[in-house]
Amino acid sequence: xxxxxxxxxxxxFLLGMAWYVAVLDGLWAAxxxxxxxxxxxxxxxxxxxxxxxxxxxxxxxxxxxxWRLAPALYAGLAGTGVALVPFSSTNVLADLDVGIVWWGAxxxxxxxxxxxxxxxxxSQFGLIGAYRYVAIGLPVMLISMFVLIATALPxxxxxxxxxxxSQRGFWNVIRQPVGLPLFLLLGLSLSFRGPxxxxxxxxxxxxxxxxxxxxxxxxWEFARLAMLTAVAAVAASVFLGxxxxxxxxxxMWLVLKTAAxxxxxxxxxxxxxxxxxxxxxxxxxxxxxxxxxxxxxxxGVLAL
Amino acid sequence: xTLTTILVVAAALxxxxxxxxxxxxxxxxxxxxxxxxxxxxxxxxxxxWSLTAGGLPTGQLxxxxxxxVMAVEMAVGFALITAVYRNRQADVTxxxxxxxx
Amino acid sequence: xxxxxxxFWIFAAIAVVSGWRVFCTDSMVRASFLLMLSFIAxxxxxxxxxxxxxxxxxxxxMAVEMMVMALFMVMYMMNPAGLNPMMMVHQHRFSIxxxxxxxxxxxxxxxxxxxxxxxxxxxxxxxxGLGKELLGDSMLIFETAGVTLLATMVASVILSSRSGRFGAxxxxxxxxxxxxxxxxxxxxxxxxxxxxHHHH
Numbered sequence: 001x002x003x004x005x006x007x008x009x010x011x012x013f014l015l016g017m018a019w020y021v022a023v024l025d026g027l028w029a030a031x032x033x034x035x036x037x038x039x040x041x042x043x044x045x046x047x048x049x050x051x052x053x054x055x056x057x058x059x060x061x062x063x064x065x066x067w068r069l070a071p072a073l074y075a076g077l078a079g080t081g082v083a084l085v086p087f088s089s090t091n092v093l094a095d096l097d098v099g100i101v102w103w104g105a106x107x108x109x110x111x112x113x114x115x116x117x118x119x120x121x122x123s124q125f126g127l128i129g130a131y132r133y134v135a136i137g138l139p140v141m142l143i144s145m146f147v148l149i150a151t152a153l154p155x156x157x158x159x160x161x162x163x164x165x166s167q168r169g170f171w172n173v174i175r176q177p178v179g180l181p182l183f184l185l186l187g188l189s190l191s192f193r194g195p196x197x198x199x200x201x202x203x204x205x206x207x208x209x210x211x212x213x214x215x216x217x218x219x220w221e222f223a224r225l226a227m228l229t230a231v232a233a234v235a236a237s238v239f240l241g242x243x244x245x246x247x248x249x250x251x252m253w254l255v256l257k258t259a260a261x262x263x264x265x266x267x268x269x270x271x272x273x274x275x276x277x278x279x280x281x282x283x284x285x286x287x288x289x290x291x292x293x294x295x296x297x298x299x300g301v302l303a304l
Numbered sequence: 305x306t307l308t309t310i311l312v313v314a315a316a317l318x319x320x321x322x323x324x325x326x327x328x329x330x331x332x333x334x335x336x337x338x339x340x341x342x343x344x345x346x347x348x349x350x351x352x353w354s355l356t357a358g359g360l361p362t363g364q365l366x367x368x369x370x371x372x373v374m375a376v377e378m379a380v381g382f383a384l385i386t387a388v389y390r391n392r393q394a395d396v397t398x399x400x401x402x403x404x405x
Numbered sequence: 406x407x408x409x410x411x412x413f414w415i416f417a418a419i420a421v422v423s424g425w426r427v428f429c430t431d432s433m434v435r436a437s438f439l440l441m442l443s444f445i446a447x448x449x450x451x452x453x454x455x456x457x458x459x460x461x462x463x464x465x466x467m468a469v470e471m472m473v474m475a476l477f478m479v480m481y482m483m484n485p486a487g488l489n490p491m492m493m494v495h496q497h498r499f500s501i502x503x504x505x506x507x508x509x510x511x512x513x514x515x516x517x518x519x520x521x522x523x524x525x526x527x528x529x530x531x532x533x534g535l536g537k538e539l540l541g542d543s544m545l546i547f548e549t550a551g552v553t554l555l556a557t558m559v560a561s562v563i564l565s566s567r568s569g570r571f572g573a574x575x576x577x578x579x580x581x582x583x584x585x586x587x588x589x590x591x592x593x594x595x596x597x598x599x600x601x602h603h604h605h
Binding site (some may be wrong): 061063096097098102103104105108109111112115116119131138141157158 | 409473
């Protein structure tokens with residue numbers, strides 16, 4: 001495919017999957033509240049239009065540059081994450097030799113951007129959301145890097161297309177079973193949903209997005225969905241074999257696998273409760289990080 | 305993008321870093337000056353590796369060691385700043401006077 | 406002047422200007438993120454120089470480091486938001502002179518030196534080569550760096566612990582009592598670790 005066709009496919013993938021996640025969110029919330037959903041397929045688009053018509057809020061002495069840039073940068077990072085994922089064995093928008101390392105940089109820059117978004121509004125709830133998120137987001141990033149390095153071991157390469165090619169025999173979710181659950185936790189953390197929603201939750205009155213409305217709010221919410229899509233696409237590629245699969249063409253398999261991972265992620269974000277930040281930090285540092293070390297040792301022994 | 309231009313940019317970063325290290329009163333800003341200097345050193349190392357060492361792997365290794373040194377320096381530096389603040393409530397260099405003549 | 410050269414000049418300008426602005430800005434959080442921007446620009450120059458792993462690892466590590474540094478800035482500096490002008494410098498003219506002199510000396514040396522030209526061959530596997538070097542010939546250096554990082558972790562925890570060797574770490578900085586023989590004046594840190602800590 002030509003670059004232009006690939007770029008169009010990339011944009012369509014991002015927008016389509018973001019809409020799909022929004023639809024799933026609406027259906028799940030309606031099911032939990034015991035009511036029938038209102039226009040489930042069109043509701044996300046109605047909400048986009050409504051958000052666009054709101055005015056953009058201003059607070060007293062915000063850091064306006066960082067405040068308005070943060071949602072756009074967040075969406076851009078999610079876009080580069082999806083660009084790393086190959087649609088088939090010959091079609092990848094960004095064929096980086098060090099794809100895994102760039103994904104790590106995306107995770108680190110996400111933490112920075114969420115902090116800036118909360119801090120620059122010059123409001124207490126934004127600051128609280130930002131600080132809580134940094135305390136949790138940084139160690140979760142460490143877990144995900146160990147898990148990704150473990151998937152790079154059988155492929156002997158840091159590039160995502162090569163990692164997919166190394167799964168022709170067995171998918172990584174079978175060879176390295178602990179990897180996918182830990183990586184899904186990262187997905188919830190990068191777009192701060194459900195049990196990892198320390199940044200924008202209702203108990204800090206909306207957190208980093210408390211003072212944001214209008215078009216910046218729309219970009220921020222879209223960026224969260226796009227980041228969730230990017231995580232699901234990378235998880236589908238490095239754990240579930242990406243475009244590999246019988247009978248159907250490669251891109252279709254990638255879309256199906258990403259949609260399945262997104263279904264699981266949306267389910268986890270609605271069903272799991274959020275525990276207090278200090279308890280979550282204890283859990284991450286004393287249970288999940290050692291588990292990811294052991295997982296890396298296991299993957300190393302397997303790859304020897 | 306010749307080696308000369310890369311090294312001049314690295315020298316500029318080192319010079320700005322030295323200015324920051326010597327001029328800032330606060331400990332954390334002083335450390336930012338040190339970080340800038342190491343930034344310049346890393347750029348110079350990669351420049352040399354890429355344009356005169358023909359891809360010798362030990363060049364990249366030097367850069368990785370400098371990155372590890374940066375991490376070590378930041379960690380111990382902040383621990384020292386915390387210890388000094390707890391002990392003497394000093395958060396600027398002028399607050400430490402025990403070695404003054 | 407091809408695309409690589411133009412990109413290099415843009416990144417170099419970003420790196421130097423944001424490095425300089427770190428020390429001129431009033432807002433401390435902006436200072437740490439301007440330093441991060443300088444590091445990102447240098448990392449992208451490294452990518453242009455055929456060292457993709459080093460460049461992107463620089464961006465990755467520096468994003469995390471500068472995030473932590475921003476938190477420390479807010480802890481120890483008075484002006485995190487930059488709503489008041491602030492200039493906390495000492496020996497300012499001497500440091501400007503030192504910085505300019507160092508730059509001039511280095512740049513002079515660089516310009517008069519004739520460097521050999523031995524660029525990286527375009528098809529070499531730099532990442533694989535780095536991996537083989539790290540875990541092959543230079544394994545001892547790598548392991549020493551690992552042990553050094555472990556020692557650093559232990560040292561930073563010990564240095565910054567609340568209970569010093571001869572008593573609480575903040576005994577030297579507690580203000581004197583308002584009446585002789587009374588409690589120290591000022592705000593006491595909460596006993597038992599504070600309300601934000603949950604015991605479990």
